[in-house]
Each structure stands twice: as structure tokens, then as C-alpha cells.
Amino acid sequence: MKRLFQLLWNNNFTLLFIFLWSISIYLVVLNNRFQQVYVVNSSNRVAASILESMHEVSEYLSLKETNISLSRENAELRSRLASNFYTLSVSDSSINDSLFLQQYTYMPARVVNSTINRRNNYLTLDKGSRHGIKPDMGVISSDGVVGIVKDVSEHYCTVMSLLHKNSRVSARFKKSNYFGSVVWNGEDSREAELLEVAKHVKFKKGDTLVTTVFSTVFPEGVPVGTVSGYELKNDANFFEIDLKLATDYARLTHVYIVKNLLKDEQRKLEMESTTSDDN
């Protein structure tokens, strides 16, 4: 027994190394598997508030570009105002609330921290559970899809961006409705790949891809990217398509968090169908 303790004491350096290293790996795995690691995360309040004040500086420096993009969006929204349209029909039509149920609501948020240079990238936004944000909500910008909310604290949330090895967004061609999955290969933050498009589908360079109606996270028709190149290998049944992403992650400052009011209903129904299949 005494010799055992002696042996342990003699190797204390190695033992402490194994202990600390295992804790670290445990944290990595824990964070990959579960949604909530509040302890060491940038939803952590201290870190997030420091990051936010740092971000204010860089946000100030890019005010001009932000203004341009906001005013462009304003102009586009303004053009959709009802007062801009000339009424063609003679009969008066009014929107009835019982016919149109609002499905998506949007909450503006500011990006207080983001990365684009890792294999797995995240953004931190300045909205949290206090504003009704929950995990798995979608995040879009005025240009297109951004990502999905991962962790939420009281005032902040972190977003798994499309630039992540676990991100998979289903997208369809705006013109033809054929769809595939968009994934990121870890190289350029402006490019992604579109998978699962069969070889009979017709499309050309520059075609736009938008989100599909299958997603319970994003509303239909949000831009994802445009085709920048494609290849069909000899015996392959599927195209290899390169996309230019609609969102420029390197300059993202303002985004919208999408809340799907009917999501729980859809999920619950689908869950019931699949479980009844299993029985």
C-alpha cells in the first residue's frame, strides 16, 4: 500500500496532466452533445459584456456600410407598402384575420461576437431568454440565411452559423423547386457546397437557392446562395455544386431572429406520426 502511494506521488505530474486533460476533453464532448453548457461559454455574462464593448468599437467603424445596407433594405420594404400599389380590382378586398394567421415573427438583434476562421463557427447575439429567444430558432440577415440559435442565457444567445461541420440547411432552386442540402467544407467563408441534387436537374451558373418549406426553422424563400460552379463526375448520380453564400459572415452586424409560431404544432404532429409508425 505504501509503495502504491509512493508510485502515485512519484508520477504526480503525469497524473495531474491526465486529470486536467480529461476534464478538458469531457467539456469538449459535453458541449458537442448537449445544448447547455452555461459554465464556460460566451453566453457567459462577463465574457459577453467584454466582447460586446469590444464589438461596439468595430461596429462604429463599419457604421457607413451598415447604414447603406439598412437604407437599401428600408427602400425595398417601402416599395412593398400597400400605398404604393394601384388597386386594379373593382371590389374592395380586405385582409381577414381569421384567414391569415401570422406564422413567423422577427426580432432584430446585434452581433456582438463572431468567428469565420474555425472549422466550427459561432456568433453571439445580444438577445436572450428575457426576449423570448429559445434554442433552435432560425437567424437570418437582410442578405440571407445565417444560422440556428444554440445556447441561450438571460441577455445573450449563441448561434451555430452555417459555417459549422454540423450545419445542414435544405435549399431549393428558386426557378425549378428541386432541392438539396447545403453544407460547409471548412475552407472559404464565402463558399459552401450543395449536395443531393440528382443529375437530371437542369440549372445554370448564377441560379439562386432559397430555403424550402420543409424547414421549421426558416421561413420559405430566404436566399441561401447562388451557384458559382458545378461538376458531374462520370458515374455519379449527383452533381457536385459550389455555392457562393448570400450572407457575408465577415461583415455581419445586424441580424433577425426568426420565431416560428406554428413550429411546436408541426413538430408534435410529425412526432406522433413517426411514433405510430414504429408501433
Add this chain to the structure above:
Amino acid sequence: MITELIRYVISFFALLLIQVAVLNNIHLGGYINPFIYVMFLLMLPVRMPGLLLLVLAFLLGLIIDMFSNTVGMHAAACVFMAYARPTVLKFIAPRDGYETESAPSVREFGFNWYAIYAFILVFLHHLMLFYIEVFRLSEFFPTMFRVVLSTIFTVAIVIMVQFLTDKPKLKK
């Protein structure tokens, strides 16, 4: 002794700040991502107690993790690097050994020695960090490419900082 301690505390926070505020926002060509903060582990005294070295490395890694949303990854890489440090130091020891109070620096051991020392340890750190981040072997070669490029950049910055901050010391 006390001045040494203060110097280490100041450099700890200075390196953290530079890493979080400046270098975390640098991405050259999407591949290169220098991590200057590991310089703190490089500059600790040679005769540092091993357990203290490991604990410091773990804390340093955790703080960096907090700021970059990478729970545990930097901590694991730092602890690994700290564990390898005594072995590397023994491996490249000068012929007559180390003096009691010496700390690794270009001034004390020369450029070549320091470059080899920094390169080995930074490489081990980046190797651990990037492979934990990817967590699969299917992207082995692209990841290795990133490891090597980032190592070269980090070592270059570390050596530059060495030249900028090391004040001339009177020879005993």
C-alpha cells in the same frame, strides 16, 4: 523575485488581451490563425514546478475558451503543451544544463535554440487544438496544412515579440 512575478502577471493579461481583442479577429486566407497567448507558457522559468505549470496552462486555456466559444479545446491543448514542456526542455538542454533561475528567451539561449524550442511546443499545441476542433480523421491533410501554417505564423509573432519586449540584462 517580486518584480519577476509582477512581470509574469502583466504579461499574462497583456497576452490574453492581444489574443482576444486582436488576433482572434485575424484570419489570413481562412487558414492562418495565430495564437500568441501560448507565449506565456513558453516564457515561464525552466525550474517551474510541474504541477503549477499544468494548473496555469489549464486556467489560461479555459479563459481563452470563454472568449472564443470553444469549451475545453484550448484548455486541452494548453495542458498537453505544458505536459510536453519539461521533456522538450530536457531534450534540447545546452551542454552544461540550465541555471537555477533561467527562463527561456532569445537573449539567454540564442535565436536558434529558442526557435526550435518554440516551434516544437507551438506545433504540439496547434496539433492538439486543430484536431480536437475537427474531431474526425477524414479531413486529416487539410487540417495538417492549417496546423503547419498557423504554427509558422505563431512562432514568427512570438519571436518578434521577444525582440520587442526583452530588455537588455546585465551579464553576471
